Amino acid sequence: MSKTKKDKLTIPCAYQGGKSRIAKDIVDIFYKENEINEDTKFYDLCCGSGSVSIELINRGIKAENIKMLDKSVWGSFWQSISDGSFDINIFNTYINEIPKNVSEIQKHVKYIYSQPANIDTVYKFLILQASSFGSKAIWLKNKNEWCTSSFRSYWTPTKTSNRKSPVNPMMPMPNTLLERVKMILDKMDNIKAVCTDINDLSIPENNSIIYIDPPYQNTSGYGYDFNIIDYVHKLQQSAKINKMKIKVYVSEGRKLSENSHLISEGRKKGGISGDRNNNKINQEWLNVFD
Ligand SMILES: C[S@@+](CC[C@H](N)C(=O)[O-])C[C@H]1O[C@@H](n2cnc3c(N)ncnc32)[C@H](O)[C@@H]1O
Numbered sequence: 001m002s003k004t005k006k007d008k009l010t011i012p013c014a015y016q017g018g019k020s021r022i023a024k025d026i027v028d029i030f031y032k033e034n035e036i037n038e039d040t041k042f043y044d045l046c047c048g049s050g051s052v053s054i055e056l057i058n059r060g061i062k063a064e065n066i067k068m069l070d071k072s073v074w075g076s077f078w079q080s081i082s083d084g085s086f087d088i089n090i091f092n093t094y095i096n097e098i099p100k101n102v103s104e105i106q107k108h109v110k111y112i113y114s115q116p117a118n119i120d121t122v123y124k125f126l127i128l129q130a131s132s133f134g135s136k137a138i139w140l141k142n143k144n145e146w147c148t149s150s151f152r153s154y155w156t157p158t159k160t161s162n163r164k165s166p167v168n169p170m171m172p173m174p175n176t177l178l179e180r181v182k183m184i185l186d187k188m189d190n191i192k193a194v195c196t197d198i199n200d201l202s203i204p205e206n207n208s209i210i211y212i213d214p215p216y217q218n219t220s221g222y223g224y225d226f227n228i229i230d231y232v233h234k235l236q237q238s239a240k241i242n243k244m245k246i247k248v249y250v251s252e253g254r255k256l257s258e259n260s261h262l263i264s265e266g267r268k269k270g271g272i273s274g275d276r277n278n279n280k281i282n283q284e285w286l287n288v289f290d
Helices: 023-033 051-058 073-082 088-096 102-114 121-130 174-187 228-241
Strands: 041-045 066-070 139-142 145-147 192-195 208-212 246-252 260-264 284-289
Touching (some): 023 051, 041 051, 088 121, 102 121, 228 246
Parallel strands (some): 041 208, 208 246
Antiparallel strands (some): 260 284
16 A cells, blocks of 8 residues: 555655655665565665665565664664654653744754753754754764754845745754654664664675665765775675675765666755855766675
């Protein structure tokens, strides 16, 4: 039975490098190139906001067949969903504290940002990430301190601006964020998720589709990095030694493997002021390693 829009999960909020716009194309390729059955396991490595895992759940893949991993606070969020420690009442309290007056939200968000990051980290993170300007990654500088560039302000159009409608300081706004997280909690509590470095992953299970979405070459802003080609070789070696059947897919802004798919040619994106200069076109490739 196909899911109605109301039943469909959505990522909590946008994230730098997130794949929500192209997750459908990526999962279409998994289905086209693999015989997916009840035993197929999916690994969403460097899962961030979870776009690909969420698309898999929306297609009917069982949550228990999905393993998520990320080193950032997204990893802590997914781990808290997986181990049952995410407390929706605490999140509800944080959501209720956000001012109803949109023009006061940015000040409140900056206050959360200034508070020790080691207390209620995942709850604060969701609010900070939803408020991050350009959806840039929010990450921990150390256990107690957050790091980001800037937060969205409540923006109203000027006479000369291209955009004619206001821009909200949070995307999504607080109640939608709460609803999205509630649905995730309801439908994804059986996932297996860990907050750790990708190099800590133990040998993948047999019959696995491993999707990796690393920081793209020449991009920065997540706070950590690794060499993707070396990593894929390491995975393939350990699968071979242990006689495991795996298939690895890697997102990048360029072609990395002989067998690869150009998912999107990229587009020029102007800012709200309409300035289209100096904006690079970013291609999206899905590289396949058999
Ligand atoms: C392009 S983003 C992933 C976006 C994600 N697919 C989504 O749709 O939101 C890259 C991710 O790699 C994670 N990452 C970077 N280095 C890592 C490492 N060494 N181990 C685990 N995760 C890492 C970052 O935390 C970030 O979330």
